[in-house]
Amino acid sequence: MELKVPEVGESIFEAEIGQWHKKDGETVHKDDLLCELETDKISLEMNAEADGVLRIKAQTGETVKIGAVIGEIEEGPEKPGKAGKAGKADKAEKPEKPEKAEKAEKPGKTEKPDKLPPVEKPSPEPSPPPAPPRAAADNRETGPAPAPPQDTGRTTRETMSPLRRRIAERLLAARQQTAMLTTFNEADLTRVIALRKKHGADFEKKHGVKLGFMSFFVKAATEALRQFPDVNARLDGDDIVYQHFYDIGVAIGGEKGLVVPVLRNTDRLHFNDIEQQISAFATKVKENKLALADLEGGTFTISNGGTYGSLLSTPILNPPQSAVLGMHAIQQRPVVIDDEIVARPMMYLALSYDHRIIDGRQAVTFLKRIKELVEEPEEMLLEL
Structure with a gap:
């Protein structure tokens, strides 16, 4: 079932989605408040007309035309979602059982030489790290300190709603x-x-x-x-x-x-x-x-x-x-x-x-x- 912006009056051609009261994928019931719409004259609410799962197609703050589809309600039993698919993936990628690894390492058996891992030759001394990375590290240490984060809590900025703009x-x-x-x-x-x-x-x-x-x-x-x-x-x-x-x-x-x-x-x-x-x-x-x-x-x-x-x-x-x-x-x-x-x-x-x-x-x-x-x-x- 599609959720369409309702006709409000002859002089209103668009609305802004003020707030969704339900989340995408959430189960809703008939008459539940779904979202608020704001026009330049009034605010109105949209309620669910049936039980089902909400699918949101237009986000909060978007301006939409009258009659536009802003979401839909999938009626009937919930379909298996991503969680079901993830379960199958986990099953496919399940590691080998530990018993098999233990069987491969029974005492008394020696692996053939061609299956032995290569032995690394000991190096007399560790080689020094390359110069460029060290220079970069030095620059990070001695360069200018990053600017402290601004105090964004002192002010906030909000876009006026269509109703407030119309009043102004x-x-x-x-x-x-x-x-x-x-x-x-x-x-x-x-x-x-x-x-x-x-x-x-x-x-x-x-x-x-x-x-x-x-x-x-x-x-x-x-x-x-x-x-x-x-x-x-x-x-x-x-x-x-x-x-x-x-x-x-x-x-x-x-x-x-x-x-x-x-x-x-x-x-x-x-x-x-x-x-x-x-x-x-x-x-x-x-x-x-x-x-x-x-x-x-x-x-x-x-x-x-x-x-x-x-x-x-x-x-x-x-x-x-x-x-x-x-x-x-x-x-x-x-x-x-x-x-x-x-x-x-x-x-x-x-x-x-x-x-x-x-x-x-x-x-x-x-x-x-x-x-x-x-x-x-x-x-x-x-x-x-």
């Missing part, structure tokens, strides 16, 4: 091909935290998933995008393309880099739908099972650096999208409310946007609207 290219393009600007605000999350504390256990019991912060921001962003259509638009040459749907990408960090799976039609999703889909995406990222369809499209992106402790950042655009929202860590900070200084759980918000299509006034009021919605979550829940 897209980030650089976002900087070079857009007029990116960032505006900031902060939100008081007192009421969101109170809602989660009051209803979190019942929510998880009913829906099987925790009520996180992301669902509040997805709902707030969806409502703000509805009110500010320019933020949901994109540029196509000299045209502005207004998108009358809301597909929001949620940035999730994985071992091989940041990926942005997309929540589709967020205006139709309830809080539990959002949390369940995000949880499913996180599992796929962890298990390296994201499909290309999970990543395609998107009209807006939300990135939460707060999960890593980031207090403030300027998120980079995800072209062709025109804006990205950055969430950050929640901290108790002193704020003035009704002329009194009180401690409140505050989060800095950052909106990076393409100034070619979004004016500063629109960006500021858009972010302010998100702030208002998360500070008054009842308005979203009641769809006011």
Whole structure:
């Protein structure tokens, strides 16, 4: 059975073999993980479709075309390998048994003169070794000492994976091909935290998933995008393309880099739908099972650096999208409310946007609207 690189999507034509998890000649069983493939958009795994012996035809690090054969599984009982052949060779080259040698040397029998080994004449003195070898030896002793081995442990060099190269290219393009600007605000999350504390256990019991912060921001962003259509638009040459749907990408960090799976039609999703889909995406990222369809499209992106402790950042655009929202860590900070200084759980918000299509006034009021919605979550829940 041939192992062929599977088709991933219309825009992917090749893949790189990231790692083989089984060795050449190893016995594998159906559904065993054989290898990882990396493309410029996603990583995927290849599993065995039958029991048999693995024969590898493409090595780790090789770039292969979609549909190429990278190995095969020999089904059925294992055939005798090199070990069997070696056994036959050993048998053929087996030395004579010692008994025969002993029989040839029975006492009392004298070998004929023509079978006796020649006797070497004793030489009066050993002849001196030839000069050239001695000179070479002297040169080895008196010549320059070899250079000490370099300390190669101080640095290592690795080729970037296709996914990492693609991420680097897209980030650089976002900087070079857009007029990116960032505006900031902060939100008081007192009421969101109170809602989660009051209803979190019942929510998880009913829906099987925790009520996180992301669902509040997805709902707030969806409502703000509805009110500010320019933020949901994109540029196509000299045209502005207004998108009358809301597909929001949620940035999730994985071992091989940041990926942005997309929540589709967020205006139709309830809080539990959002949390369940995000949880499913996180599992796929962890298990390296994201499909290309999970990543395609998107009209807006939300990135939460707060999960890593980031207090403030300027998120980079995800072209062709025109804006990205950055969430950050929640901290108790002193704020003035009704002329009194009180401690409140505050989060800095950052909106990076393409100034070619979004004016500063629109960006500021858009972010302010998100702030208002998360500070008054009842308005979203009641769809006011």
